[in-house]
Amino acid sequence: MRLKVEFTTEPFELDGFPEHAKTARRVVDEAGLSVDVGPFGTSAEGTAEQTLAAIDRLVRETLAHGATRISLQVSVVGEDGEPIADREGAG
Known part of the structure; x- marks a missing residue:
């Protein structure tokens, strides 16, 4: 089974990259996950x-x-990286 986690950590800081955000990125990198950093969160x-x-x-x-605050969403994904629940006919 493959999983995708989408997460954000707070508080947000506009003037820099907070230590908790650096830590989150380091953790997913060290875990060997495929990482995608977006403007509103990170997925791995x-x-x-x-x-x-x-x-x-x-x-x-x-x-x-x-x-x-840490917001997480975990989805089961197929080998193509698409969430299983988003597939037509999946429930």
Whole structure:
């Protein structure tokens, strides 16, 4: 099974890249996940085992580095990277 996690950490800082955001990026990179950084959040994809382990580290370490809120969404994805629930006829 493959999983995709989409996440943001807060508080946002317009003047720089906060330590908790740097920590989140480091965690998913070190987990070996495929990472996509967007303007409103970051997504990372990998096997269920590596993604779940990265989520645990991400939550613990970003809180330790100043995050006051972490928003996560986890989706099961096919080999093509598309969420299973978004496929026609999937429920």
